[in-house]
Amino acid sequence: MKNHFLWICLLLLVGVSSCKSLQEKGNDQYLSGQYQYAINTFSQILADEPDNQEANQIIAESYRLSNRIEEAAPYYQKLIEESPTFESYYRLGLSLKAQNKPEEAKEAFESAKEYTQNEEYLAETQRQIEAIKLSQGIEDYWPYHELINYKDLNTAGPDYAPVASEGFLYFTSGRQASGLYPADGSPYTKLFRARADGVNVDATAAQALPEFQNEEGLNQAAIAISPDGNTIIYARGNSTSPKDLPETALFVSYFRGAGFTQPIWMPVNEDEFWWNSTPAFSPDGSELYFASNRPGGFGGIDLYKATRLANGDFGNPVNLGPTVNTPGNELFPRPTVDGKFFFSSDGHPGFGKLDLFVAEPNESGEQVIKNLGENFNSQNDDFAIFFTEYPKAGFISSNREGGVGDDDIYYFEDKTPKPKIVNVLLNVYTKQRVAGEPDAVLEQARVVLYDSLSKQAGGDFSNSNGRVRFTLTPNADFTIIASKTGYFSKSIPYSTVGKTPDPATLIQEVTNITLDTTIVLDQLVLDRSIVLENIYYDLDKADIRPDAAVELDKLVQILKDNPAIRIELSSHTDDRSSDDYNQDLSQRRAQSAVDYIVSQGIDADRLVAKGYGESQLIIENAQTEEEHQTNRRTEFKVIEIQQ
Template identity: 85%
Template sequence: MKYQFFWITVLLIFSLSACKSIQEKANDQFLSGQYQYAINSYSQILENEPDNLEANQAVAESYRLSNRVEQAGPYYEKLVEEEPTFENVYRLGLSLKAQQKPAEAKAAFEKAKGYTQNETYLAETQRQIEAINLSEGIEDYFPNYELVNYTELNTAGADYAPVISENFMYFTSGRRASGIYPADGSPYTKLFRTRAEGLRVDVGNIQTLPEFQNEEGLNQAAIAISPDGNTIIYARGNSTSPKDLPETALFASYFRGAGFTQPIWLPVNEDETWWNSTPAFSPDGEELYFASNRPGGFGGIDLYKATKLANGDFGNAVNLGPNVNTPGNELFPRMTADGKFFFSSDGHPGYGKLDLFVAEKGADGNQVIKNLGENFNSPSDDFGIFFSNYPKEGFISSNREGGAGDDDIYFFEDKTPKPKIVNVLLNVFTKQRVAGEPDAVLEQARVVLYDSSNDQEGGDFSNSNGRVRFTLEPNADFTIIASKGGYFSKSIPYTTRGKTPNPEDLIQEVTNITLDTTIVLDQLILDKSIVLENIYYDLDKADIRPDAAVELDKLVQILKDNPSIKIELSSHTDDRSSDEYNQDLSQRRAQSAVDYIVSQGISADRLVAKGYGESQLIIENATTEEEHQTNRRTEFKVIEIQE
């Protein structure tokens, strides 16, 4: 009996000791950042004490601090019931927002305002409300892009942050892990490499990074490779060894002749206690972008830019400012050659947790931030964009529902339907005017095509049929100029607007439309008079009427098309007034016409005004008004051709 009583006593003491050790162990795990272990330990306590506020608080915070705030909801709800503090209500709002419950999240944020008078807390809570409101009007930045899970590449663990360098894909993965990361219970990650060409990845020959050996018992992640392929920078951290660095830091390996060096801690980290990660090079390799929680930022994690120093290191890190950075977290920067800056954030208006954004110049020249939209982002984390062919295709990472497990790699392609092509084939025929006969073919005339900006689009000589063919854009304006020695050069406007079918109505990928137009050239003969039709003046007046201006504009165009000619512009009257009166009237009318032409930009020294009165009647002894009109005419003739 004594022996039996002894073992009962021992078991009772051991049981009481175990209860105490679970609480102490859970506290130690939480304080050391081993959040998944802490969740497991505190959950054992909650099984027996579901209202234990300390345990609920620790589990909620463990989920939040390990980037799983959506799972913290039930625990924050319990805390709000018992202790409705600002922190508890605000963080419940964060959890509801991550669960894609915008109405409930806004209600929680509004409620949180009632538990504080701190202006910073109030401003942040209002920002969360406004972010939810703004997220309702987000448009897709790449509206016709399709995102697909790269199922053959992904595993049940984490696979993320791919980059392409020299026909190899480098990425982070939890496959072949040698330990568990205690913060979230996932396998430690390593760096891997496989061959890739564009979006085509050799998923059958994935190997651990050959440039240097992955370390065991810590996370290696988020690799960046310089444009010349000679520098590798990546994030290394989360070791449980007390002898290791206390925080995640950037490490670099350099190619030196025979191979890459062993990774070394980068000076740009500055302090061993600061978290630094998600590096990316600028397109020219002269700048390094990265995320850090160093002091002086605008929120939890901010994005920074460091410049390349003379010794090859990066330094003088500068915060990218409050336009990009928020009180939330910004990570995974990516600068493109056209100056656009892509990144992930949970602080800008979005769909849940981390979303993909782009910073670009707006119409007013100022930088604007745009969410990439619903075809790229989800209620979960979406991050790590990399373009294999900017901007048409590339990769992102996401832990959204429907994936293989944890973070997955997705590829995207531009699926914008190819526009149906309409080619306008324009036949320009050149002809010459022959008095009293039909217009005749004019071969070997020079025909030149200009676009609406007056840039030459093409030119050729007309063939034996008087034809030149051009290929024109639809819905565009052009000018065609034809010229040949001994003829007046001539320009005509030509438009394809309204002359082609709507591309949406076409069935074939390419449709050719053939159109014709004709340019008739007049012979250029010195001292040969050419009548300007429909030049009328009011009785006994020399003012240019609007209808006469229309006709004179045709002569203006002739002078512009033929800059080497000088003309005499003459006016003639009928014989129904005195010779002296008619002479004066015709001279005034001729001068008035010349003055008008000069007002349209033609040099005065190319024009001579001449009034002939009734001295050159075409019909002598005219009796009808029609005959008088024939005599009452305006003419021009070329009097000089300048070489």
């Protein structure tokens, strides 16, 4: 029994010693940034001690710090069960948000607020809650763009950040890796290129970057190439060598003579302990955009802009400000020729982790941030947009579900359906009015079509059937003017609004709709009187009543359509008052009508007012009110046709 007790003690001592060394090993891995190794080590401890707080804490933080916070939720939950804190609840909320569980994330953020009085923490937590609410109303920025995984180009490892230049697609890939990056266990990345024409890539011929040699044992990623092709900038870092730079930095290579120079550290990095990455040139090459965690920003990683100096370097970096940058992370900038600015962010309202956004000016000139929507973004990381044909085609990178490997390259194209074409074929028939007979066909009348901006949209002479055909656009307004020597010219409005079917209901690519209209022209005869119908005046008054104005407007249109004519406008009375009174009344009425027509824009020189009183009765010795009304009339006649 005693010997058994000794063996048991020895085994316990060995177990305690082994556990302690495992924990120390995991702590060393975590503190040195080898997060995947730390996860593996502390997972062995959790297999025996599921409630080990230190193990849960380090695994949760290792996932967060290696950009895999969505996997950290169960470990933060374990910490909360034992000892709830603001930090654990807040990061649990971030993890649930990254898993696209908005309601659970909001609950975690609300709980986090109960464990702090820090106003800055409270404000940031409320911002996360508001961002979740805003993300539920996001619309697609380009609703007809389709995203497709470039399976022939992608591998089981990371492939991302494509950039097209001079017939090649340059990108970052874990293929041909010489080792694993200890922070997340993924292959170290190098720079590659393949021949490409737009989004069509010869993936079978992808090769390591030939301009200069990729280095081993570190990550080389996120390449940028100047518009003239003479400058390459990329991010380099994550080396495990204690002799190398401690942080990721931007390196530059220049084309000199027969080839590119060896890459050198850029002064724009400023401090070797600052993280700098994801470079991009402005469309004209005069500015460099990049991401950095340098002090003085608005969050974890911010976007900056540096200008090209006289010596060719880039300097004087400026933070892009709080409209673009958030307390979260902003990376992979992409300015475009039209002044828009695309980038990725996990701080603006989105669907999960990194989403693609655009900053564009509104009507007031202020920048507005818009999420590109669900056809570009997922609950995982979506980033590194590049346009091969702006804005219709290009590439992005994503580690969304359903991919070939880790980060994958996707291409997108605008698949906006071709609009169904509706042609309105309008037959305009010209006719002439013949007294006492049906309207007759009028050949060789000039018919002209004008659009809503008074721009001529067509014109022709009517054929032997009196027809002219025009092709009109749907849902538009037009004016048609018909004219012929010896006839009053006439204009009529014509609208196709509501006269065509909804294109969405059509099956055929082209649909023709045929419509008809008729214009009847009156003969233009000098000194022939034409009665204006419905011109009435109040008893013993010469004021133009509203109903009379409607009829006079028709004469106004005739004068506008026929600018070469002068007319006499005459007024006639019945014979129920004295001659002098009727003469005076008719003159005042004629002048009142002329004054109204002048007020509508007609030159007074084209009008003569003439009162005839009762001197030209149509019905002598009128007896009935109807007969008196026939005598009380307003007429006009053309007295001159100017050449």
